[in-house]
Amino acid sequence: MTTVPAGTEPAEDQLAELFDEVVDGRYPPDDGGFSVLPPDQTTGQHAVLCFTGHAVVASDLPLTEIAALGIDGYGQAHHPDVLRGLAGPGGWIGVLDAVLVAKGTGVGDTALTFTDIHHGHHRVAYARETRTEVRVLADERGLVTLGVGLGGRTELGIELVGASPGGGHGRSLLRDVLAEFPAGKPVWASCAPGNARSLRALIGVGFVPVGSEVLLQPAG
Secondary structure (H helix, E strand, C coil), X not given: CCCCCCCCCXXXXXXHHHHHHHHCCCCCCCCCCEEEXXXXXXXXXXXEEEECCEEEEECCCCHHHHHCCCCCCCCHHHCHXXXXXXXXXXXXXXXXXXXXXXXXXXXXXXXXXXCXXXXXXXXXXXXXXXXXXXXXXXXXXXXXXXXXXXXXXXXXXXXXXXXXXXXXXXXXXXXXXXXXXXXXXXXXXXXXXXXXXXXXXXXXXXXXXXXXXXXXXXXX
């Protein structure tokens, strides 16, 4: 069985506490409002997270400045003007992603192995830009990036490399990744809403949609 590093969660990390609650099915209040937390301790990223009827902003801007952007919990949090206001004129704004979570099955006994042969792959490069402790599992079907993201989450990214889409290879690869984690270990995935094939694959193996997010990095 391949040994997958568990990752760490910083002490008193409010984002980590939020994600722990979400895994347990406890979400922010459906009140149309928003909450503000400090930037992520793990990656240094700022972020806007949206749940049903509530937004969570990870930022070091003053509350009054964030409120003045017109943010709410009903989708306005991901408005382009709000995101630009949070990132600043020269800041980086990531893509809008659906966020999903599943739990490891602990089955083990897969063909996946850690490798560095995909060092130059765009999926690996993106993982290294947005996560820490990135490693790559792969076999003849494709690759899976594993890293530590917001709030110490164990996050994965997947890409078919040696197999053609549409043959169930994505789902089998995801099942094997979950098998390499201890039973009950939360594993997170982010997926562009328009990437319907990947969304279907994630949901098909047990990933549950919990919200959406955009990562931000203010200039300087």
